Amino acid sequence: MGQKVLVIGSGAREHAIAHALLRGGSVDEVAVAPGNPGMEADGIRVVSLGSSNQAALIDFVKDNGYDWVFVGPEVPLIEGIVDAFADAGIKAFGPSKAAAQIEGSKDFAKRLMARHGIPTAGYATFEELDPAIAYVREHGAPIVIKADGLAAGKGVTVAMDQDTALAALEDIFVDHRFGNAGAKVVIEDYLEGQEFSLMSFVSGTDFWPMPISQDHKRAYDNDEGPNTGGMGAYSPVPQIGQDIVDTAIETIVHPTVEAMAAEGTPFTGILYAGLIATADGPKVIEFNARFGDPETEVVLPRLVSDLGAGISAILDGETPDFQWKADGATLGVVVASEGYPGNVIKGAAIPAIDTDDDSHVYYAGVARDAEEHVLVASSGRVLLVQTTADTIQAAQDKVYEILDNVSTTGMFYRHDIGSKALNA
Structure with a gap:
């Protein structure tokens, strides 16, 4: 059985x-x-x-x-x-609840990194508007404003000018856009470089890294528009060398799981490190206490071993076996409702999407229309189409051939997922 x-x-x-x-x-x-x-x-x-x-x-x-x-x-x-x-x-x-604070409070995560010398952007934490404004004025832009708590991937503003930064602070402290998540604000130095996601299966101080991926946070092509929960991803990320990944594992993932255990909050589960490859080496942008979305939808299809057997082994205190596809590329594109990530217009009809053995549709914000018995869009991100091919270019061509041949009325998607790898 x-x-x-x-x-x-x-x-x-x-x-x-x-x-x-x-x-x-x-x-x-x-x-x-x-x-x-x-x-x-x-x-x-x-x-x-x-x-x-x-x-x-x-x-x-x-x-x-x-x-x-x-x-x-x-x-x-x-x-x-x-x-x-x-x-x-x-x-x-x-x-555990205690270990999940690494995502639940950005201030908790930053202090943990400061105590253990884990590379990340310089920062300051504020609980009131006026000192935060003074810090931004003194510090100048570009600068990054983050609500301390959970904001569904939308609580971060990368401000390229001072006015944008000050508006983000007003949003959090005056308009309470993120509720309790904005009771504290973390203001970070802006880091230059390409971002990538490094997820690991973790059991205490043991961990098993996954292939890296790259997410696309902005809503529209060419990284324009507001930040979202993610509009698409691909794996591997050829412009991020294996030396950078190895450095990230050695200087970030390993000391982080050691630090969590040493401080009495050992971590079991998926540790997501959102990283940036700077001129000074990889640095942490954020930690999550779970699989990233949409990164999961392009990383897990690369797993050639048995996911259930691997996790079951960890839960039983045994050594898991995770094996990954060594070649090819996997790419996924999110289809979102019009208006996302702002005022979402729900109700768009979901088309039938034909896929083969190397592609799949993963559904997110969908509901069944009781009268029509069809699926309709019920939230911001509606679905993701994933495909695997020999190269990123071939995977990109294939996924857009699928999407461009179905009706996405009332929805939208980016047309350039994976292009950073092709233009590198």
Whole structure:
């Protein structure tokens, strides 16, 4: 008998995790709570339980004989869902509430890095508007303004001029755009270089890095428009040399997991390091306590070993085996509702998208229209089309051939995902 696994979350990231678990072989049933109806086509069970409803999720796991749980999003992790599962005798893959602070508070993460000499941008933290304004005026632009807490990837302003920086501070402190997440603000030095994402499976001080990827944060082509949760990604990232990745593992990932353990908050789960390759070497932009989205949808298809067996081994205190595709490239493009990331216009009809063995559609913000029995857009990011090919150029050509031949009325997508690699 194969294992039964519950994945918590509802987006394309969780769809990709569930799909990879089923592909591996050791897991033969995956439920996703709350999931979305687009997942069902892959044989994934969708369970309408909210990701913060700890008691109901514990009951579901016990009543249905699930072996372990994979927690996808940051909010339930920061709320301590892994601790609640542990108290109920259920194995869950993800960090404790204490360890999840590495994402839940940017100030926590910055202080941890300062104490342990982990390379990151210089910074200052403020709890009031006036001293923050004074700092920006004294410091000048470019400068980066970040809400301290969770803001769904939208709480960061890279201000190329002083007015933009001051407007971002007003947004946070005066208009309370991010609620409690903006009770503190972290102001960082601007770093120059190409960004990349380095995710690792972690168990205490042991970790297993994944292939790197590059996300595209801005809404529109040529990196224009507002910051989003991510509009597409690709892996590998040929313009970031293996020497830079090795340095990042040695100077960032390794000391970070050691620091978390040494300070009594050992990390288990997925540690996401959002990094930038500067002239002075790789530096940390941010840490997340879980898989990135959309990076997961292009990294996990490169896994050739069994994801479920690997995670199960970690949960049992054994050494996992993770093997990755050595060649080729995987690229994914997000299709979003008009208006995203601002005032989202929902309800666009989702077209049928034809894919082959080397491509897949991962659904995020979709709902089923009860009358028409079709999928419709229900939030900002709607779906991601992923494809794997021999080269980034071939993967890019293929994914856009798929997208350009379906109707995306009421939605939009970037047309240049992966171009940084091609123009490098």
